[in-house]
Amino acid sequence: MDSILAKIIQRDPEQKEFHQAVQEVMETVRPVLERNPEFRKQAILERIVEPERVIMFRVPWMDDQGQVHVNRGFRVEMNSAIGPYKGGLRFHPSVTLSIIKFLASEQVFKNSLTTLQMGGGKGGADFDPKGRSDAEVMRFCQAFMAELQRHIGPDTDVPAGDIGVGAREIGYLFGMYKKLRNEFTGVLTGKSLAWGGSLIRPEATGYGVVYFAAEMLGTRGETLEGKTCLVSGSGNVAQFTAEKLLELGGKVLTLSDSSGYIFDEEGIDAEKLEHVKDIKNIRRGRIREYCEKYPQAIYVETDPGLDYNPIWTHSADCAMPSATQNEINEKDAQTMINNGVQLVCEGANMPSSPSAVDIFVENHILYGPSKAANAGGVAVSGLEMAQNSMRLKWPREEVDSRLKQIMHCIHTTCVDASAEYGLQGNYAAGANIAGFVNVVNAMLDQGLV
The missing domain is CATH 3.40.50.10860 (Leucine Dehydrogenase, chain A, domain 1)
Known part of the structure; x- marks a missing residue:
């Protein structure tokens, strides 16, 4: 595997984000390859990364x-x-x-x-x-x-x-x-409801993140009720993550955009969240405008010279990074552990650096990797494709119920896959192994194509 990764880096030396994603998967699926030597003979790794x-x-x-x-x-x-x-x-x-x-x-x-x-x-x-x-x-x-x-x-x-x-x-x-x-076909998902879109699609990624977080907490006999939560971002994913957290009894303390973040110690309730939606979705403004209406909140401007992200310096029970890749580094992760964070559930794609993930896993906190935790969006996109094929529209309750069930199944799959390889509680390994094995088996069934 090391030689394959070295070849990828040599071939495309400038593609650092891609190298990071490949390395993360390779490291966790090593026991799968050791148990299935035929995968190496079929050059599965070389094929799946190209x-x-x-x-x-x-x-x-x-x-x-x-x-x-x-x-x-x-x-x-x-x-x-x-x-x-x-x-x-x-x-x-x-x-x-x-x-x-x-x-x-x-x-x-x-x-x-x-x-x-x-x-x-x-x-x-x-x-x-x-x-x-x-x-x-x-x-x-x-x-x-x-x-x-x-x-x-x-x-x-x-x-x-x-x-x-x-x-x-x-x-x-x-x-x-x-x-x-x-x-007129279902060639795109995320369409408006009037011409083929699905109910719950805008909310799906954020809702799915919270459903996955609730599943993880359930393994320890806990719920989101009363939990304080740090949420980064203020776009679609962050907004609906916050919305579902409030619905399940959580308290949202932060939201951010590329210019900075807000911290509201009183909590961003439903009324305040509607104001955020107005700022970002209607006026296309900046998150600092929140403090104009709610002056008790503080606004911290982004300082690119810092070697840490100040949004993660606040004490909380849970963190839902929902902005962009690599927004949590090793220093941020250790700060979060020191400040009492017990759950990290990723709404953005790969928001935690590899060293940050290692800290989460080593400290045995509940860490939901993005490929599992934020799969709700693409899951409801798949449901939208199904509805388009059948030329019908399911009611909101049915789509939400299907989303919740899918997130439950993803959680179960991650838990089972990690346990099968002696990695109980490691959701990152479980997600990578389960996803990898499913794809590889399909590839082998279809021959050398």
């Missing part, structure tokens, strides 16, 4: 002043052993091929854990929708889809939203796909 297809393209578009801009678009179709490629589109200046490959790799195992028939993929562009008019965002989305449309389809590759791609962007993307292909 995308089936990588698509890169230019996206020329025109702003409201008539100036032409050119961005770079990506779609990494990582693995289709279980079903059509499935994974979000991210519009953010930080998007690179390394970021998209890491996300696609994580998506393969995450989708596998849901038990739904979905392969893994991811895509996006280094376009920043912040500060752009609706007309500019529409023109960019149309230009992006003009190229992407030839590579996707309801039985081939079904993208969804991610950072920078919400209901507005999905609408523009779908409209262009429909015009170019002359077909």
